Amino acid sequence: MEKTILITGCSSGIGHCVAHGLQARGWRVFATARLQHDVETLSGLGFESLQLDLNDPASIARAVDEILQRTGGTLDALFNNGAYGQPGAVEDLRRDVIRAQFETNVFGTLELTNRVLPAMRRQRHGRIIFNSSLLGLVAMPYRGAYNASKFALEGLADTLRLELTGSGIHVSLIEPGPIISRFRDNAHAAYLLNIDPETSVHREAYVRMVQRLTKAGPAAPFTLPPEAVLDRVIHALESPRPKIRYYVTFPTWLFATLRHLLSYRAMDRVLRRASKIEGR
Ligand SMILES: NC(=O)c1ccc[n+]([C@@H]2O[C@H](COP(=O)([O-])OP(=O)(O)OC[C@H]3O[C@@H](n4cnc5c(N)ncnc54)[C@H](OP(=O)(O)O)[C@@H]3O)[C@@H](O)[C@H]2O)c1
DSSP states (O other), rough: OOEEEEEESSHHHHHHHHHHHHHTTTOOOEEEESHHHHHHHHHHHHEEEEEEOOOOOOOOOOHHHHHHHHHTTTEEEEOOOOOOOOOOOOOGGOOHHHHHIEEEIIIIHHHHHHHHHHHHHHTTEEEEEEEEOGGGTTTOTTBBBHHHHHHHHHHHHHHHHTTTTTTTTTEEEEEOOSSSSSSHHHHHHHHHHHHHHGOOOOHHHEEEHHHHHHHOSSSSSTBOOOHHHHHHHHHHHHOOOOOOOOEOOOOOHHHHHHHHOHHHHHHHHHHHHHGGGTOO
């Protein structure tokens, strides 16, 4: 029997790569995308593609119902991948802006997860993978909304895993550092839409931040292609003993290790240096 997986955010980057990679391994991939035109592109590439906007509860319900109907009520795995980064200093984040960040990265992801869990509980097995981030483990300046959303995801995933003990459903977190994708382009668009540098005390730092977001090619050392995430997703799906956390890229290993070794104050110094491009 073909194994089935629902993936969010397959229009680009990691989701697109993982959808291709799993299909090539024989998985039946439900490759979802936020926008209808991307659904059509993915269908043209041979995927079973459905529209799923994490901000829209009706589209989450429609997609899950349709998938369960097509599979006869089962789903082996869910890869919670779709998300975006809202840049901006914490003191420049309006309530609606941070709420929008949580709507997509946290609330929509949780709602989708809770929608597929009854089928997984019935079948007594399942794999749920959250694509978190190095920035779900440590904070960096000018990424507060995104940091907070990924820290929240880490808390929900850790709690869910404890609550699913004995259910046959495994929960894993992927912790990528810098990966080649459209992430920076989309973050830049979110910055332009929601942050007003003219009225901000962080105006100068934003100039350097925009340079990083718009730089051609990798903006950070040790950037990896999305296939690096695919490898960890395959392990989380197919290993009899999936890991709880998968570190992807050297920066993830480094910062995740240092945060256990250093004092809070020393760790702050390291994180300030690592983000020196924003001048802090
Ligand atoms: N790239 C990195 O360096 C990096 C590092 C750590 C973690 N991550 C995580 O990796 C995941 C994938 O990001 P990526 O790097 O592949 O970036 P990406 O190329 O920007 O892909 C993000 C995907 O999420 C989708 N998405 C955004 N809002 C959505 C919504 N409301 N509903 C459904 N889908 C939505 C996007 O769809 P649209 O095209 O329609 O906007 C896109 O398909 C994210 O969870 C991100 O936080 C990335």
